[in-house]
Amino acid sequence: MKILRLLPMLALVMAMVSCSSIKVAIDQNKNIDFSNYKTYTFLGWQNHSDKDLSEEDKLLLRDAFTKEFERRGMTRQNSGGDMEISLYIVTSKETSVSGYNDYVAKRGSYNYYSRGYASSNNNYSTQQKLVGTMIINVYDRKSKDEIWQAIATKTVEKKPEKRKKSIPSTVGSVMREFPVKPK
Numbered sequence: 001m002k003i004l005r006l007l008p009m010l011a012l013v014m015a016m017v018s019c020s021s022i023k024v025a026i027d028q029n030k031n032i033d034f035s036n037y038k039t040y041t042f043l044g045w046q047n048h049s050d051k052d053l054s055e056e057d058k059l060l061l062r063d064a065f066t067k068e069f070e071r072r073g074m075t076r077q078n079s080g081g082d083m084e085i086s087l088y089i090v091t092s093k094e095t096s097v098s099g100y101n102d103y104v105a106k107r108g109s110y111n112y113y114s115r116g117y118a119s120s121n122n123n124y125s126t127q128q129k130l131v132g133t134m135i136i137n138v139y140d141r142k143s144k145d146e147i148w149q150a151i152a153t154k155t156v157e158k159k160p161e162k163r164k165k166s167i168p169s170t171v172g173s174v175m176r177e178f179p180v181k182p183k
Helices: 002-019 055-071 160-175
Strands: 023-028 039-045 083-101 104-106 117-119 122-140 146-155
Touching: 039 055, 055 083, 055 160, 122 160, 146 160
Parallel strands: 039 083
Antiparallel strands: 023 146, 083 122, 104 117, 122 146
C-alpha cells in the first residue's frame, strides 16, 4: 500500500528531471585529427536564427562557446581561424500532457462477488513549452568541409535571468562531446 502512495511522487520527480534535460546528438569526421586546430572563428548566426534570440542571449551563447574552446587551448580570431563555427537556433512550441489517477478501493476490490466499491478520478493538465534546437556546425577553413556537428534540444527558460544561468551549462553539455577535451 505504501508503494501505491509513492508512485505519484516518483512520477512527478521523473517528469521534473526529464523536462530539464538536454538532448545532444553529434556527427564528426573520424578521419580528422582535431589536435591540429589551434584557432577558430565564429561565422555568425545562420539565416532566421536572429529573430528567436535577444542580443543578450546571442552574447551569452557566443561567450559560453568562447570559454569552452579556450578551455581546450584554442584561440578565437575575428577571421581566418583554423576552424569556422556557425550557429543556428530554431524554436517551436510543444504541448506536454501530464496525468494522475487516484484509484481508491474499499473492502476489497469491486467485482460481481464483493460488496466493496471502487472509485477512480483521472486528472490531467496540459502545458505549452518552448523548445529550442541549437545546431553547431564546425568547418575546416581551408577545405570548407564540415568536420563536426552537434544538435542540442532543450526546453527554453522563459525568464531571462534563468537563461543567463542555463546557457553556459547547456553549451558545456554540448561541448562535452567535442573531440578535444579541456586541458
